Amino acid sequence: ISTYDYVVIGGGTAGITIASRLTENKDVTVAVIEAGFNAEGLPEVFIPGFIGMGIAFTTLDWSYATIPQANLNGRTLTVNAGKALGGSTIINSMIFSRAEKEQYDAWGQLNNDNTWTWSALLPFFKKSELFTPPNVFQVANGVNYLPSVHGFNQSEGRVKVGFPNFFFEQSALWRKAAEFLGFAASPDLADGNPHAVGVAPNSIDAANNTRCSAACAYYTPFADRENLVVITNATVSRILWANSSAQGKLVASGVEFILTSSNETQTVGVSKEVVVSAGTIGSPKVLELSGVGNSTILKTAGVTPVLDLPTVGENFADHVHSWANSFTNITLTKDALLLNTAFAAEQKALWFQNRTGLYSALPRSLGIAAPSDVFTPSQLGSLIAQAEANLTHFATEFSNGNPALARGIAAQHSIALALYKENKELPLEMNLEPGYSGPTSFAARPARNYTTINSVLYAPLSRGRTHIVSSNPLTPPAVDPAYWAHPLDVAAQVGGIKLARRMLVAPPLNSIYNGEFEPGADKSTDGEIEDWLRGVVASDNHEVGSCSMMPQALGGVVDTQLRVYGTMNVRVADASIIPFPVSSHLSSTVYMIGERAADIIQGGKA
Numbered sequence: 001i002s003t004y005d006y007v008v009i010g011g012g013t014a015g016i017t018i019a020s021r022l023t024e025n026k027d028v029t030v031a032v033i034e035a036g037f038n039a040e041g042l043p044e045v046f047i048p049g050f051i052g053m054g055i056a057f058t059t060l061d062w063s064y065a066t067i068p069q070a071n072l073n074g075r076t077l078t079v080n081a082g083k084a085l086g087g088s089t090i091i092n093s094m095i096f097s098r099a100e101k102e103q104y105d106a107w108g109q110l111n112n113d114n115t116w117t118w119s120a121l122l123p124f125f126k127k128s129e130l131f132t133p134p135n136v137f138q139v140a141n142g143v144n145y146l147p148s149v150h151g152f153n154q155s156e157g158r159v160k161v162g163f164p165n166f167f168f169e170q171s172a173l174w175r176k177a178a179e180f181l182g183f184a185a186s187p188d189l190a191d192g193n194p195h196a197v198g199v200a201p202n203s204i205d206a207a208n209n210t211r212c213s214a215a216c217a218y219y220t221p222f223a224d225r226e227n228l229v230v231i232t233n234a235t236v237s238r239i240l241w242a243n244s245s246a247q248g249k250l251v252a253s254g255v256e257f258i259l260t261s262s263n264e265t266q267t268v269g270v271s272k273e274v275v276v277s278a279g280t281i282g283s284p285k286v287l288e289l290s291g292v293g294n295s296t297i298l299k300t301a302g303v304t305p306v307l308d309l310p311t312v313g314e315n316f317a318d319h320v321h322s323w324a325n326s327f328t329n330i331t332l333t334k335d336a337l338l339l340n341t342a343f344a345a346e347q348k349a350l351w352f353q354n355r356t357g358l359y360s361a362l363p364r365s366l367g368i369a370a371p372s373d374v375f376t377p378s379q380l381g382s383l384i385a386q387a388e389a390n391l392t393h394f395a396t397e398f399s400n401g402n403p404a405l406a407r408g409i410a411a412q413h414s415i416a417l418a419l420y421k422e423n424k425e426l427p428l429e430m431n432l433e434p435g436y437s438g439p440t441s442f443a444a445r446p447a448r449n450y451t452t453i454n455s456v457l458y459a460p461l462s463r464g465r466t467h468i469v470s471s472n473p474l475t476p477p478a479v480d481p482a483y484w485a486h487p488l489d490v491a492a493q494v495g496g497i498k499l500a501r502r503m504l505v506a507p508p509l510n511s512i513y514n515g516e517f518e519p520g521a522d523k524s525t526d527g528e529i530e531d532w533l534r535g536v537v538a539s540d541n542h543e544v545g546s547c548s549m550m551p552q553a554l555g556g557v558v559d560t561q562l563r564v565y566g567t568m569n570v571r572v573a574d575a576s577i578i579p580f581p582v583s584s585h586l587s588s589t590v591y592m593i594g595e596r597a598a599d600i601i602q603g604g605k606a
C-alpha cells in the first residue's frame with residue numbers, strides 16, 4: 001500500500017485548505033480522501049445564480065436527515081452539506097462574513113488559550129483570502145469595506161472574495177429601513193463588529209463572477225503537485241490503528257476507504273498524522289466507526305470500542321432560519337426568473353455573453369441584530385434570569401449524561417448570557433432576500449413578486465448530537481440537533497419574525513410593501529407566531545460543535561492543537577471543532593481553522 005506523511009479525511013472546506021498548505025513543502029506528501037467528486041466544472045457550481053438548480057442539491061449534497069424534532073412538531077429536517085471536492089463551499093450561498101470578536105474571544109476563554117481569540121486569529125482569516133476591493137459601481141450601491149481586516153497578498157491569499165456586480169433595489173430600501181429602526185451602517189461585515197447592516201462580501205471571483213469554492217481556491221491551481229494525491233469518490237470507513245500505542249495514546253497507522261465505483265475497500269498508510277475534516281456530521285462518524293467515542297453507543301452500533309471518548313458527536317448545534325415575506329410592487333426580483341421564462345432565458349444569456357445579470361451574483365444584505373433590537377429590556381431581563389436559574393438543568397439535559405460536558409455546556413451558556421447582558425451576543429441575522437423565500441412551493445403560492453426577510457437564529461443555546469447507528473460506513477448517522485430545546489432560542493426566533501415584520505413596513509421599504517403573505521395576518525400573537533414557526537423553521541446548514549475544542553474536563557474532543565484526546569497523531573479540523581455556534585455564516589471561520597491547522601501541524605511557522 002502507498003504511505004503518505006499525512007492523510008486528510010474529507011476534501012472539503014478545511015480539508016483541502018490543509019492539504020494545499022502542507023504540500024507547499026515539496027518534501028511533504030499528503031493524500032486527501034473525499035467521498036464526492038470534483039464538481040468544479042459544473043455550471044450549477046461555478047455560475048453563482050445557478051445555485052440550487054440541477055444536480056447541485058442532489059448528487060452534491062449529503063442531505064442528512066434529522067431524527068424527528070420533538071420541539072418542531074416531530075418534523076424531520078434536512079441538514080445540507082456538500083459532497084464534493086471543496087465540500088460545502090460547492091453548494092453554499094457564498095456569503096463571506098465573520099462573527100463578532102467577542103465570540104472568538106470567548107472561544108479562547110473557554111479553552112484558556114489566547115491563541116484562539118479574534119486578534120490572534122485575524123491573521124489566519126486574512127491569510128486565507130484574496131480580497132478584491134469594491135469598484136465605483138459597488139460603492140455606489142452601498143458596499144463598504146475596511147482594508148485593515150482583509151487579505152490582499154497575491155501570492156498567499158487563496159479564497160477570492162469580492163462583491164456582487166448586480167444589486168436589487170429592494171436590498172437598498174431594506175438597509176435604509178434597518179437604519180431607520182436603529183441599525184448602524186456597517187463599515188465592513190467582516191470586521192468583528194457585525195452588529196450593523198450592510199452588503200455582505202461573497203466568496204466570488206470578482207474578475208469573472210464565478211463561485212470561488214475551496215476546490216477552486218486551494219486545489220485547482222495546485223492540482224499538478226506530485227506530493228498531493230486526491231482520491232475522489234472514496235468514502236472513508238475508518239482510521240486504522242497501530243498495534244502498539246505511544247505514551248498510552250492511540251497511534252493511527254492508516255486509513256481505510258470504499259471506492260464508490262467498485263465498492264472495493266482499500267487502505268493507505270500514514271507515517272505522520274491523520275487529519276479528520278469530514279464536517280460536523282462526517283467527522284464524529286469517522287471517529288465512531290474507528291472505535292473512538294461513547295463505548296455504549298459504539299457497541300450498540302456494532303463497532304468495537306478502541307478509545308472511550310464519550311463526547312464525540314455531542315454538543316452539536318445548528319442555526320435555524322425562518323421568514324417573514326410580503327408582496328412587493330417591484331418587478332425586478334428573483335421571482336421574475338420563475339414567473340417569466342423569457343426573462344430567465346435573457347438573464348442566462350447575459351451571463352454567458354458578459355457575465356452580468358441576475359445569474360452573475362448572489363447579492364445579500366445582512367443586518368446582525370443585538371438583543372436590544374429584538375427584545376424589550378424587561379423581556380430580556382426575565383429571559384436571562386430564567387436561563388440563569390435553569391442553567392444547570394439545561395446543561396445537564398443537553399449533555400447526554402456526561403458530567404464533564406454538562407460543565408462545558410454550562411460554561412458556554414454562562415459566557416453567552418454574560419454577552420447577552422452586555423448587548424454583545426448577537427442572537428439573529430436578518431437578511432433580505434429579493435424575492436420569495438419561505439415554506440410554500442412555487443405552485444402553492446400566489447404568482448407574484450415578493451420581499452422576504454430571513455431571520456436566522458445565530459446564538460442558540462440548544463445542544464444535540466449526531467451518532468452512528470450502524471457499523472456500515474454507508475449508513476447515515478442519527479442527527480439530532482435538538483432544535484428549539486432551550487426557551488431563549490424560541491423567544492429569539494419569535495422576536496426575529498416580529499423584527500422582520502417591523503422592517504417590512506419601515507420607511508422606505510414600506511414604499512414597495514403590498515401586504516404580508518407569511519406568517520400572515522392570522523398569526524399575530526407571540527403564541528401564534530411560535531406555533532407557525534414550529535411547523536416551518538429550517539436548518540441554515542451551519543452545524544458545529546460535535547468534536548468540540550474544549551478542555552477534556554469540560555467534555556471536549558480536541559485540544560487547542562486540534563488533537564483528539566487520547567490519540568498521538570489524529571487531529572480534527574473543520575466546523576465540528578467550533579465549540580459553540582457563532583454569529584455568522586461559517587465558511588470564512590472554517591477556512592481560518594484550516595489555515596491555523598496547517599500552521600499548527602507545520603510547527604507554527606507562520
Ligand SMILES: Cc1cc2nc3c(=O)[nH]c(=O)nc-3n(C[C@H](O)[C@H](O)[C@H](O)COP(=O)(O)OP(=O)(O)OC[C@H]3O[C@@H](n4cnc5c(N)ncnc54)[C@H](O)[C@@H]3O)c2cc1C
Pocket residue numbers: 009010011012013014015033034035036080081082083084085086087088089091092093094095096097234235236237277278279280282283286540541542543573574575576585586587588590
Ligand atoms: C446549502 C448551504 C449553504 C451555506 N451557505 C453559506 C454561506 O452563504 N456562507 C457561509 O459562510 N457558509 C455557508 N454555509 C456553511 C459553510 O459552507 C460550511 O459550514 C463549511 O463549508 C463547512 O466546512 P467543513 O470543512 O466543516 O465541512 P465541508 O466543507 O462540508 O467538508 C466535509 C467534506 O468531507 C467529506 N466527507 C464526509 N464524510 C466523508 C467520509 N466518510 N469519507 C470521505 N469524505 C467524507 C464531504 O463530502 C465533504 O467534502 C452553507 C452550507 C450549506 C450546506
